[in-house]
Amino acid sequence: MNMPEVFKRRAWSVQDMICEPADVYHAQAGKYLSSHMLAEFRRNPLLFHKKELGLVQDQDRPAYVVGRAAHVLILEGREVYEQTYAFGGPINPKTGQPFGSRTKAFQEWAEGQGKPVLDDDQAALIESLNASVQTHKHASALLADGVPEGVVRATYCGVPCQSRLDWLNPERGIVDLKTCENLDWLQTDARAYGYAHQLAFYRSVIAFLTGTNLPVYMIAVEKREPVRCGVWRISEEVLGLAQKENEEGIARLIDCRERDEWLTGYEDIRDFDWI
Secondary structure, rough: OOOOHHHHHOOOOHHOEEEOHHHOOOOOOOOOOOOHHHHHHHHHHHHHHHHOOOOOOOOOOOOHHHHHHHHHHHHOHHHHHHOOEEEEEEEEOOOOEEEEOOOOHHHHHHHHOOOOOHHHHHHHHHHHHHHHHOOHHHHHHHHHOEEEEEEEEEEEEEEEEEEEEEEOOOOEEEEEEEOOHHHHHHHHHHHHHOHHHHHHHHHHHHHHOOOOOOOEEEEEEEEOOOOOOEHHHOOOOHHHHHHHHHHHHHHHHHHHHHHHHOOOOOOOOOOOOOO
């Protein structure tokens, strides 16, 4: 693996990324600020504070299961995927077909597997997502070399921060994988979910270690037919603006912690002036 000059100069390389399970990484949330929690703070400081104290938990959703499993197969490979998930389910002897995922028989079987379970429809969808990414020439090139799910930690704007990067390509930069409903809406979704701020945060933490701002790419793949895959390079202008807003948010977070004052954003009277 050939390291770019900046990694050699700073005596830091992708091999220095921390390799740890997702649950270990998330358990550090009380010590380190992540892009997800910074986004939460920018939206709602009070909810951020309650989550930081462990008073409110993020809720899991069925769609997240497919997204996480697709990340494992696409980024970490089939061996890790098959070790991480159980597949299929018990067969109904009367029909010769698998029990439905909502039946008691399936639920009892799933509980005995000791790991997350994917039903046949979910597993088939994940295979389609993987095939779409692998056959896209630019997506497959970005994922041909690099480190999946590596963790980096650094002090950014005076605050201990951590990031778990989907992929770091030693020649091309940061690569983030998204699953979506429709590629035509990807840029709208990106604005709604703050993808630019998330990726600018990753880049800033990496920049502390490498001394440079790396290029940032986003691979997106549809979760419905025709399961298209697309690749975007995030512009320097967008990343710069998002970085500025991230840093302003961190400054406000430091102030909130010093004051121990956690607002909702709705303390004042607002004008309702549109229909």
